[in-house]
Amino acid sequence: MEQLLQQVASGLANGAIYALLALALVMIFVSTNHINFAQGEMAMFSAFVCWQLLNWGYPFWVALPATMLFSFIIGVLIERIILRPLHTAPLLSVVVVFIGLLAIFHSLAGAIWTHTVKPFPSPFPNFTFAGSGIIGPHQIGMIVVAVGMLALLFCFFRFTPLGLAMRAAALNATSARLVGINVDWMLALGWGLAATVGSVAGVLVAPVVYLEPNMMAGILLYGFAGALVGGISSPGGAVAGGFIVGVLENMVAYLGNMLERATGFYLIGNGEKLTVALIIVITVLTLKPSGLFGRVTVKRV
Amino acid sequence: MSNMLEVKDLKAYYGPSQALHGISFSLAKGGITTLLGANGAGKTTTLRAICGMVRAEGTVTIDGEPVTGKATESVVRLGVGHVPEGRGTFTELSVEENLRVAAYTRRDKAAAARDLEMVFTYFPRLKERMDQQAGTLSGGEQQMLAISRALMLGPRLMLLDEPSFGLAPLIVQEIFRIMRRINEEAKVSMLLVEQNAALALDLADHAYVLETGRVVMSGTSADVKSDEQIRKSYLGY
Ligand SMILES: Nc1ncnc2c1ncn2[C@@H]1O[C@H](COP(=O)(O)OP(=O)(O)O)[C@@H](O)[C@H]1O
Ligand SMILES: [Mg+2]
Numbered sequence: 001m002e003q004l005l006q007q008v009a010s011g012l013a014n015g016a017i018y019a020l021l022a023l024a025l026v027m028i029f030v031s032t033n034h035i036n037f038a039q040g041e042m043a044m045f046s047a048f049v050c051w052q053l054l055n056w057g058y059p060f061w062v063a064l065p066a067t068m069l070f071s072f073i074i075g076v077l078i079e080r081i082i083l084r085p086l087h088t089a090p091l092l093s094v095v096v097v098f099i100g101l102l103a104i105f106h107s108l109a110g111a112i113w114t115h116t117v118k119p120f121p122s123p124f125p126n127f128t129f130a131g132s133g134i135i136g137p138h139q140i141g142m143i144v145v146a147v148g149m150l151a152l153l154f155c156f157f158r159f160t161p162l163g164l165a166m167r168a169a170a171l172n173a174t175s176a177r178l179v180g181i182n183v184d185w186m187l188a189l190g191w192g193l194a195a196t197v198g199s200v201a202g203v204l205v206a207p208v209v210y211l212e213p214n215m216m217a218g219i220l221l222y223g224f225a226g227a228l229v230g231g232i233s234s235p236g237g238a239v240a241g242g243f244i245v246g247v248l249e250n251m252v253a254y255l256g257n258m259l260e261r262a263t264g265f266y267l268i269g270n271g272e273k274l275t276v277a278l279i280i281v282i283t284v285l286t287l288k289p290s291g292l293f294g295r296v297t298v299k300r301v
Numbered sequence: 302m303s304n305m306l307e308v309k310d311l312k313a314y315y316g317p318s319q320a321l322h323g324i325s326f327s328l329a330k331g332g333i334t335t336l337l338g339a340n341g342a343g344k345t346t347t348l349r350a351i352c353g354m355v356r357a358e359g360t361v362t363i364d365g366e367p368v369t370g371k372a373t374e375s376v377v378r379l380g381v382g383h384v385p386e387g388r389g390t391f392t393e394l395s396v397e398e399n400l401r402v403a404a405y406t407r408r409d410k411a412a413a414a415r416d417l418e419m420v421f422t423y424f425p426r427l428k429e430r431m432d433q434q435a436g437t438l439s440g441g442e443q444q445m446l447a448i449s450r451a452l453m454l455g456p457r458l459m460l461l462d463e464p465s466f467g468l469a470p471l472i473v474q475e476i477f478r479i480m481r482r483i484n485e486e487a488k489v490s491m492l493l494v495e496q497n498a499a500l501a502l503d504l505a506d507h508a509y510v511l512e513t514g515r516v517v518m519s520g521t522s523a524d525v526k527s528d529e530q531i532r533k534s535y536l537g538y
């Protein structure tokens with residue numbers, strides 16, 4: 001029983017990371033219909049920036065906001081400088097640009113910080129408490145920070161005029177221009193916010209997977225899976241999808257272990273987690289192409 | 302008195318194909334001008350060209366200010382409320398959000414609040430539906446919302462693209478009555494595009510008839526209405 005709870009808890013903690021990445025992907029997708037394949041490498045790069053600041057002796061509460069600001073600016077610049085000229089380009093050119101960005105961040109991180117695996121300190125205090133056997137302090141921290149970040153973003157998009165303008169620009173660019181919204185800037189802001197959200201994911205997951213240029217490769221796949229399961233057009237769905245995928249992958253491994261212990265027959269273990277997760281994604285998409293929580297809107301003419 | 306809108310030798314293009322071949326017209330301050338013509342004549346394109354939504358040449362002057370080549374959002378911020386073809390409501394947003402987002406660029410929030418009250422006096426039905434998703438409104442209510450959204454910009458000039466399209470006659474009458482009130486009470490000049498010529502000529506003071514991207518006829522509404530030749534050959538009634 002305790003083992004099951006452990007698996008659920010660590011699934012939620014990983015799910016928090018997937019949820020953040022899924023949300024970052026969705027934020028760019030809803031306004032541009034592009035999947036930012038470089039999202040994971042950008043998050044990895046941000047984690048390195050944070051590590052560097054910590055290494056220079058800055059405390060965490062300075063290093064993290066500085067990293068988020070840096071990531072925001074990088075996101076805005078990428079949109080304004082690299083993607084802006086591609087607004088009318090064919091999809092394939094955009095895909096190539098994203099893959100290029102991925103490679104650039106990857107090799108840049110390797111060149112600056114080498115490929116040696118580095119430990120990344122957890123920003124959360126290590127303490128023992130009643131539930132310590134089930135969930136560790138860093139896992140709690142991951143969930144709390146991620147959920148807090150998601151709540152902030154929700155309030156921003158739901159309750160502020162700028163958030164409303166960004167949603168309007170994503171929903172219908174032509175109509176948004178007709179109420180005076182500068183849609184191009186809204187896209188750039190969306191990129192900045194997505195990069196910021198990704199940077200938080202990178203910093204939170206770095207203590208778990210350790211810091212190196214490849215750290216996000218598998219994780220982005222899970223984030224992508226979360227976004228697709230929840231609905232790539234639905235921010236709330238993507239977040240839920242991230243958590244679902246996180247818990248699900250642990251459950252799959254857990255049930256596989258149980259089975260093996262009971263029957264001696266090995267069917268599924270940790271090694272197959274990703275495969276199973278992807279099978280689930282494909283199944284969901286076949287049954288419900290818009291994802292579990294995909295946008296369903298009523299349209300009348 | 303200078304004109305609210307002055308259009309000279311306006312040409313517009315969709316890619317390589319030319320949709321407007323140099324049209325000129327004007328709209329007096331406080332007036333209502335209508336652009337008539339068959340489907341495909343270039344009426345929608347004219348409104349788009351004024352707002353920088355298509356590639357255009359020529360000069361467009363709004364209340365003395367040249368706007369040719371300006372970005373759509375800059376033209377809009379001069380006080381141009383464009384009610385586009387197809388209404389362009391944000392169907393996924395609530396009615397309230399549709400109205401609020403239209404006031405996004407306004408500095409004077411008190412004036413925006415007054416305009417919201419004004420919208421409610423014109424269209425009390427919208428007030429009852431503030432929390433409803435805009436996509437679930439009836440066609441008539443969506444048209445009311447589209448006009449209200451333009452009003453929330455605090456416009457000097459409204460560009461209306463076939464506001465009667467696809468609506469039942471009673472609703473159309475109601476909407477046209479309110480457009481007249483908006484013109485008289487809020488002092489908004491209007492450029493009205495219509496296929497329903499009889500309706501448009503009753504509301505407008507001046508009319509221009511377009512055919513394949515050119516002005517073929519113009520005059521006061523009364524003149525156009527009384528000229529049987531024009532009515533038969535261009536307006537089809
Ligand atoms: N998006 C577009 N792309 C290409 N051609 C267009 C487009 N919209 C309109 N046209 C063409 O421009 C001409 C004028 O169209 P439009 O302005 O929509 O006419 P109207 O509003 O008077 O019915 C037509 O020949 C039409 O086919
Ligand atoms: Mg038209």
